[in-house]
Each structure stands twice: as structure tokens, then as C-alpha cells.
């Protein structure tokens with residue numbers, strides 16, 4: 371038999387006046403703004419179902435690439451590449467087309483360990499180096515001779531740990547810094563001159579759908595892509611970054627992309643750029659973070675999982691509950707009340723809630739969520 375709570379969900383109704391205006395707090399796919407969906411519906415007749423090789427869609431791809439360059443204030447010479455398959459496929463593309471011989475991966479959760487595993491499995495690369503740290507903390511990069519790519523993660527979505535991406539002191543000349551920014555891009559500040567490949571997928575801060583990867587690449591990263599492409603390494607065409615580069619420069623993808631995903635990402639990026647850019651989006655996430663961590667710090671049953679305040683993510687909050695309160699029960703009661711996807715990352719195995727604080731999510735809704743959690747917990751006890 372399972373524990374007493376596992377299949378019993380007490381019927382707790384949260385009063386309507388406590389509920390957030392939108393109940394989506396998942397870390398991806400995450401809340402898509404209704405204004406963006408409405409815009410898609412309004413333009414669908416001329417956009418959806420048209421060729422990605424023709425001007426209408428190529429113009430949308432150019433808005434996407436230019437919008438990202440503006441959002442990140444990319445320096446001259448940086449280019450935005452894109453392709454199909456999301457971040458996971460970009461890892462494979464990077465294994466083939468961005469790592470020359472040996473990479474170093476900072477491993478501190480599920481996502482960072484997956485890229486490390488992909489590089490480890492590649493027969494044509496040397497065994498990567500892998501500084502690791504426990505979930506809830508972050509390791510530090512260590513300069514090593516022979517490492518030609520340092521793989522960092524701006525925000526470890528599985529644990530809610532954020533680190534500022536940057537160059538590694540003492541690294542070999544020409545070593546690249548590649549940053550998995552899937553859940554950070556558009557919500558956390560960073561300095562683009564400190565990174566060579568800042569890559570992500572649009573179903574998190576960019577409030578779109580999955581299945582696409584995007585990468586802001588420095589001139590050094592582009593030079594690396596071109597050099598490996600010209601070598602005798604075999605690279606499958608669908609994950610060939612050289613082919614992706616050629617297509618991206620023409621505002622296209624190698625094969626057919628999901629047009630709605632591109633459209634919704636453009637809506638979100640232009641919304642953020644019009645509101646005041648990345649600084650505005652990040653300050654909105656800061657407000658949400660202040661609300662959730664401030665509440666947890668003051669709560670008798672909730673504690674921020676990440677003990678070091680500087681590493682507490684402002685886009686993904688992980689909140690431990692004490693043993694008297696079963697997090698899965700709380701999440702399922704919230705779900706029954708229309709507040710979805712507050713479950714913790716399954717493989718982390720903690721008594722925890724995980725809450726997205728992405729720019730599309732209203733900071734006031736995060737405040738409302740904390741009141742709903744308080745209501746559920748007091749009704750349970």
C-alpha cells in the first residue's frame with residue numbers, strides 16, 4: 371500500500387477572490403500570453419499554412435532574429451542561429467559542430483548533466499571534464515589546458531539555481547563559453563561579451579511553444595562552426611550547425627519549422643522590447659522572486675530550497691515544504707482549483723513545489739499563488 375495521502379485528494383475549494391488571474395505556473399511549456407494567441411488567430415489566414423521559403427514567414431523569422439539581437443543588445447558580429455528540435459537537439463548539434471576536442475561541463479542538475487552525457491558519448495571527442503555540485507548549489511568552472519568549450523547553464527531549471535555566465539579565468543585562448551539559457555533567456559540579465567553561444571528554446575521565458583532552438587553566437591563561435599564544418603568530421607545534416615548558419619542568414623531553417631512557435635516567440639520578444647527590454651523583463655521576474663522567496667522565508671512550513679540567496683533563481687523558484695505538508699497533495703489540490711504545474715522536478719525527489727516566475731507571469735499572480743498555498747495548507751491541517 372502507498373502512503374495515506376497518495377490517492378486521496380481532500381476536496382478543498384480555494385475562494386475565488388484568492389485565485390490568480392492565470393493559473394499557469396509551469397516551467398515549460400509555460401504560460402503563453404492570451405494577447406499573443408489572439409494576434410496569431412488574427413493573422414492566421416495569411417500566415418499559418420504558408421511556405422517557410424516565402425517572404426511572409428521569412429520576414430517573421432527575421433523579426434525573431436532581430437528581436438533577439440535587440441533584446442540581448444548583441445554586439446556587432448554576433449548572429450542568431452536557429453533550427454528545429456529544441457535545446458536537446460542543440461546539444462547534439464554542439465557535440466558535432468561546436469566542441470573541437472574536449473569540453474568542460476558544470477553539472478548541477480538534470481539539464482546540465484544531459485549535455486555532459488551527450489559529449490561523453492561522442493566517440494570523436496575526448497572525455498569531458500565535469501565539475502559537479504549537489505542539487506541546490508552550483509559548481510565553479512576550473513580552467514584546464516586542452517578544454518576548448520566550457521558548458522555553463524544560466525538557470526538549472528530542475529533545481530532553481532541560477533549563476534551568472536562568464537568567461538573562465540585562465541582558459542586556453544580561443545576556448546568558447548556555451549550557455550544553456552533555455553529557462554533564463556528573456557528573464558535574466560547577462561553580458562553577451564562574456565559568452566560565445568547563448569542558446570535556448572522558446573517555451574519558457576519566451577512564452578511560445580517548444581521544438582525550436584535558438585542560439586546567439588559570437589564571431590568566435592561562428593568561426594569554430596565554420597572550421598569544424600570544413601574538417602573531415604562527419605555531421606548529420608539535420609544537426610549541422612554550418613547548414614543552420616547558412617539557413618539562418620537567409621531567415622530560414624534547414625527543414626520545416628513550426629510557424630506558430632516562431633510567431634508566438636516574436637510576440638513575446640517584441641512585447642518585452644516595447645516594454646523596456648531585458649532589464650524590464652528581469653525586473654518583473656525580480657518582483658515575482660521577491661514575492662515567493664519573501665513568503666517562503668516568513669512561512670512556518672515553506673523554505674527556499676536553494677540556501678545561498680545569490681543562487682536563488684528569479685525565473686524558477688523551488689520551495690521545500692516541511693514533512694507535515696505533502697507537496698504532491700498541495701500541488702494536486704492547486705491543480706483541481708485551476709492552478710497547474712507547481713509539481714517539483716520529478717527526478718529531484720524532494721517534498722517541493724517548483725514555480726515559474728517567467729516574464730509572462732504576473733507578479734501579482736505569484737503573490738496570489740502564495741495566498742492560495744497558505745489557504746490549502748491551513749485547510750489540510
Ligand SMILES: *Cc1c(COP(=O)(O)O)cnc(C)c1O
Pocket residue numbers: 398455456457458459481523525526527528550551552553571580581
Ligand atoms: C527545458 C530545458 C531544457 C530542455 O529543452 P527542450 O527544448 O525540451 O529540449 C534544457 N535545458 C534547460 C536549462 C531547460 O530548462
